[in-house]
Amino acid sequence: MPSDPETGSQAAGPRHVAIIMDGNGRWAQARGRPRLFGHHAGARRVREVVAACPDLGIKYLTIFAFSTENWKRTQAEVAGLMNLFRRYITKEARALAERGVRVRFIGDRVRLDKKLIALMDQLEKLTETNDLINLTIALNYGGRDEVARATRRLAQDVADGTLLPQDVDEETLPRYLDTRVLPDPDLVIRTSGEARISNFLLWQSAYSEYEFIDTLWPDFTAEELARLCASYGGRERRFGAVIA
Structure with a gap:
């Protein structure tokens, strides 16, 4: 659980872990294989990481599967990813x-094909009563896009008279975000050696702890996740406070 925002304290293990899964293409190219080979290997890695969460005390896992910027990739790679x-x-x-995983999707579904949207809806419905793990998949997601869409909904409520401008504060916007039913992430992990957040959970990760690691996503293991969770547990989370 996070420490007290007022006083700060040493954190226990993270309850909500978010992962920017990067490095699939480079992993495949290093083996002389096409980039999609790496994406398939990365998908298999998701299964292992989800299975490891209960023993590590992780109740919420959010993974970045496809960003709003990923449409800029080649048509063949995008089509392969959608498949x-x-x-x-x-x-x-x-x-x-069967494993008690509740699945949610965040992101703008408008650009996705109807068959994929139908499968997403079906999976959310199938797992809606599960509560062992909350797996959130960010698909056609971008943090700036999410905030823009949330702001439009908020502005519409103001225009409709159901929300007063003077009542809008920093607690208001999160109620319009895709993640409104989720706690903010405690720990954000970025694989593959890149040290940037790539437009992921911009609002939600304001006080998250970060780990930037060199491991390519298809090589990421449950053991490495456990190590990162243990490292997080040794940190002092201050939330802007000064500790005497």
Whole structure:
């Protein structure tokens, strides 16, 4: 659980871990294989990480699967990724449901194809009563896009008279975000050696702890996740406070 925002204290293990899964393409290219080979390997790694969460005390896991900027990749890679998402949902749905995983998707669905959207809806419905792990998949997601969409909804409520401008504060906007039913992440992990947040959970991660690691996502293991969680547990979270 996070420390007291007023006083700060040593953190216990993270309750909510968010992961920027990076390095699939480079992992594949290093093996002389096409980039999609790496994406398939990365999808298999998700299964292992989800399974490890209960023993590590992780109640919420949020993974960055496809960003609003990823449409700039080649048409072949984008098409391959969309096919991979459809296959993953179809193949993993029953296992996720049986393991007590509740699945949610965040991001703008408008640009996704109807078959994929239908599968996403079905998986959310199938797992909606589960509560062992909350797995959130960010698909066609961007932090700035999320805030823009939330602001439009908020502005519409103001225009409709159901929300007064003077009542808008920093507690208001989160109620319009895709993640409104989730706690903010305690720990954000970025794999592959890149040290940037890539437009991921911009509002929600204001006081998250970060780990930037060199491991490429297909090589990421449950053991490494455990190590990072243990490291997080040794940190002092201050939330802006000064500790005497």
